[in-house]
Amino acid sequence: MGLEMEAMAASIGVSVPVLRFLLCFVATIPTGLLWRAVPGATGRHLYAGLTGAALSYISFGATSNLLFVVPMTLGYLAMLLFRRHAGLITFLGAFGFLIACGPASSKILKGANCVLALTNLISLCDAGALMVLTLKVISCAINYSDGILKEEGLRDAQKKYRLTKLPSLIEYFGYCLCCGSHFAGPVYEMKDYLEWTERKGIWASPTPSPLLPTLRALVQAGICMGLYLYLSPQFPLSRFSEPLYYEWGFWHRLFYQYMSGFTARWKYYFIWSISEAAIIISGLGFTGWSESSPPKAKWDRAKNVDVLGVELAGSAVQLPLVWNIQVSTWLRYYVYERLIQKGKKPGFLQLLGTQTVSAIWHGLYPGYIIFFVQSALMINGSRVIYRWQQAASNSVLRSILAFLNFAYTLLVLNYSCIGFQVLSFKETLASYQSVYYVGTIVPIVCILLGNVIKPARKPKAKKAE
Known part of the structure; x- marks a missing residue:
């Protein structure tokens, strides 16, 4: 298997770790699709958490799941023991842990050609998984703290997402690692996750087919990756430290800055398009129907860009x-x-x-x-x-x-x-x-x-x- 991975990685010009990550990242799409067939709310919670942990293990190794356990445990203990201040405790603790892990998990690989441009994805998403998880545990804890407040005076978002009941460990586990969605987001609320899993709220009735919006997201991902690989060798970041850049005139340098930013954004568009496809196909991305005639299905929860x-x-x-x-x-x-x-x-x-x-x-x-x-x-x-x-x-x-x-x-x-x-x-x-x-x-x-x-x-x- 190792030799096959090396041969496959060499054939497309990337390292084995990058290939492993890309395969796991794309695998979130069929993983989300299979979630729909899992029977029972408890089964779906377990499936969501276990598949997320498995994909993280295959992609990043055992240390990734050990890192994830820290903010997850902190958030749950804060909700269990200090409900009134759970949000603040989790916010400070989870952010503190994220900062402590930053230098180790945020190594940015730089390059001036297509091969090294692609390797940027692994560093971006390795750090991104812990970053997304941090936001999820914080929002869950804050919403649980809001659950003891009176509705009068609360903002609309607080009223909508407040939690009056402590999520079970299985529910919390599924929410945090759901089907690998923590790889690159999008961030979503515990209350939405619970209704989706238990098939309540807008998911109580049969949801529309996710096929066409999923295909649209995949086509967008392909276009974005193609543009990124085409443009990145022509506008490398290394140029900013080369004497040639400083020999140019003001307008040339300003144009290069524009093209550098323009090029870099297509990498993010690609990543978010893949994660959008995974969330849409699972059904979690569904947000109801438009008011147009005839009404159209909306998938705004999956949209990140x-x-x-x-x-x-x-x-x-x-x-x-x-x-x-x-x-x-x-x-x-x-x-x-x-x-x-x-x-x-x-x-x-x-x-x-x-x-x-x-x-x-x-x-x-x-x-x-x-x-x-x-x-x-x-x-x-x-x-x-x-x-x-x-x-x-x-x-x-x-x-x-x-x-x-x-x-x-x-x-x-x-x-x-x-x-x-x-x-x-x-x-x-x-x-x-x-x-x-x-x-x-x-x-x-x-x-x-x-x-x-x-x-x-x-x-x-x-x-x-």
Whole structure:
């Protein structure tokens, strides 16, 4: 078997560990399909957990499951012993453990050709499994803590996902490792998982066929992987540390930064498309029916990215809604909204706090931290342009401002994401400096101008006497 794996890996130009991971990752699709045939809720819980653990063992080795046991145990003990503070205890403990494991599980392999480009996938997803699991155990613990609060005053998400009853160990085990979905997400809620497994809620009636949306996700995955393998040798990250890059003019360097970010994103699109197919085919991705006539099945729970939505985003504010969608939703529910004091509006500090948590979740690399601080500036600057756009007195000016917001997002996003790719402090600052920090200066200027040029507020309608 070992010789066969080596021969197969050599034939497609990857290492054996990478091939093993890719096979296990793709195997989440038939694993999700077979889940539908397992009888009984208990049987489905056991199947979900055992298949997830088995795929992790085959892909990453025994140490991966040992790592997963730590946050899982911490979260369950916190719910069992300290319900009122279970969310906070799990949040701090699980994030602390993730940080401690970061240097060991987040080795980023760099390369300038198709073979080494593909090997990036193994490092990304090895770290990603623990990252996704961390979010799941935290949300479960927080929702169990919310279960003892009165519904009055709770936000809609808290009311929807709060848990009044402690999940059993079998339910918790299945939720955490469900059919290998922790490889790359998407993150989903314990309450949805329980209803799906027990065939309640929207799953009480027969669900629509997942065949066509699954095929669509697989076709998208193939296109994304093809584009990534085609583009990555032409725009390698190593170019940022080569003398040739610094011999180019400003516009050439700026274009290369755009193409570098554009290229890297197709790797993520591929990964999320595969995981989307696995969640859809299992049935968990189903979220009900549209209000159109005739109604159409929706599979939003599986969706983690809107490719065109990212590449053609008209505003940086839209990016969290179309990129890593389920993690963005998690951050909104469990960080952003909980940082807002009652009776007060959210501001830059809540946004910065949320982006800081996101940076820590990705790993304590300088490039991540710089990227997420940059993204807070980027979003705030885009909000300023949007407010001007909404207050514009005529359609021509609104169209000009809309285009400016699109160009602004294109510029700052691809400038900022260099830090996300190269990770090191020195390389990140060098790449930013090479274009005169344009992607940092422009958002700051927009924010400052927003405090000076404030759009007129629409007059409030007078109450009838």
